[in-house]
Amino acid sequence: MDKPDFDPKVINNLKLLAEKYAADGQDLNVHLEGLLHTSYTKYWDYIHLDTLLSLQKPKTEHADEMIFIVYHQITELYFKMVLHELKQLKESEKVDADFFIKKVNRVNWYFGQLIESFDIISVGLEQDQFLKFRSALHPASGFQSVQYRLVEIASTDFINLVSPASKDKFEDEYATIEEMYEEIYWKKGAIDTHTGKKTLTLRLFEEKYTNLLIRMANEYKFKNLYSVYKRLPSDVQKDAQLIASMKKFDTLVNINWPLAHYKYAVRYLHKGPQDVASTGGTNWQKYLPPRFQKQIFFPSLYALEEIENWGKSWVETEVLNKRPAMS
Numbered sequence: 001m002d003k004p005d006f007d008p009k010v011i012n013n014l015k016l017l018a019e020k021y022a023a024d025g026q027d028l029n030v031h032l033e034g035l036l037h038t039s040y041t042k043y044w045d046y047i048h049l050d051t052l053l054s055l056q057k058p059k060t061e062h063a064d065e066m067i068f069i070v071y072h073q074i075t076e077l078y079f080k081m082v083l084h085e086l087k088q089l090k091e092s093e094k095v096d097a098d099f100f101i102k103k104v105n106r107v108n109w110y111f112g113q114l115i116e117s118f119d120i121i122s123v124g125l126e127q128d129q130f131l132k133f134r135s136a137l138h139p140a141s142g143f144q145s146v147q148y149r150l151v152e153i154a155s156t157d158f159i160n161l162v163s164p165a166s167k168d169k170f171e172d173e174y175a176t177i178e179e180m181y182e183e184i185y186w187k188k189g190a191i192d193t194h195t196g197k198k199t200l201t202l203r204l205f206e207e208k209y210t211n212l213l214i215r216m217a218n219e220y221k222f223k224n225l226y227s228v229y230k231r232l233p234s235d236v237q238k239d240a241q242l243i244a245s246m247k248k249f250d251t252l253v254n255i256n257w258p259l260a261h262y263k264y265a266v267r268y269l270h271k272g273p274q275d276v277a278s279t280g281g282t283n284w285q286k287y288l289p290p291r292f293q294k295q296i297f298f299p300s301l302y303a304l305e306e307i308e309n310w311g312k313s314w315v316e317t318e319v320l321n322k323r324p325a326m327s
């Protein structure tokens, strides 16, 4: 009988596989036989393309609503990638400078892409159509994006998400997440200006996500990006490149993305002397701009003056069209 002419690499792989399966009490032969019946992986199955493309369901006949839905979904997928990186920092037993900086640079890249791509809204969405189909979406709002809230929770100590007016209440370091959660900044934004009560958008969001948000906030309490940074060796904490990457993350998430978004809220909801009410019912002109929110993830990295001027240069160049003075 002819000897089968196997490449030594094949023999070696078979040996390795036999070891792998034996370690789990499995029979290599059974698994090899299984391979005979397995079909090839196909692109469309692997990425679940049919399911993915079945998830865009406009509520109206206006063609541009499709673009509105798809771009929200794209953003949510990017948020998912950001959370995936931050979760790895949370779960790593030991984080060194290299791993830390790689993760921060990745999330910076993802947020950078989101900011760059926000202009898709102006290319793909006629204001006329938006103002019509949006009435079919009440009271849904991007305000209800739970992943956006989770990115915040995974990035900083919870106290930094508390509304500035309430922070003093929690000076004592034993304040619980549950106590602070009541005073989180975005709850303050979603109060009906006429009645002083929580908007329906907020109430529905709380009903669905309060438990999850509190659980995640407890999980990230000592494992969020900021606290992982504060546990790095002190010489690493002072590394200029690392600090620059963290400040970039803070700026991208807390100034540049919110302002790219705000620019379109203004453009699409500003109509004549009176602005159009948002679907989420916030006092959005006051609530959205970061100059008012002053959300800062890593406060210890800034001089007082930088905090005072948070978001100012972007507003001057992008909104008011003032170029910075040449030195």
Ligand code: HEM
Pocket: 071, 072, 075, 076, 121, 130, 141, 142, 143, 144, 145, 148, 186, 258, 261, 264, 265, 266, 268, 269, 278, 279, 280, 281, 282, 283, 284, 288
């Ligand atoms: C024409 C385009 C858009 C307009 C006019 C708009 C308008 C608004 C307004 C007015 C708010 C404040 C809450 C409210 O009162 O509803 C808001 C919040 C929000 N929107 Fe949009 N939005 C647009 C596109 C997007 C897109 C594409 C995303 C991507 C997911 C998004 C995500 C969010 C998030 C995360 C918030 C909460 C922000 C915060 O709490 O600081 N929006 N939006």
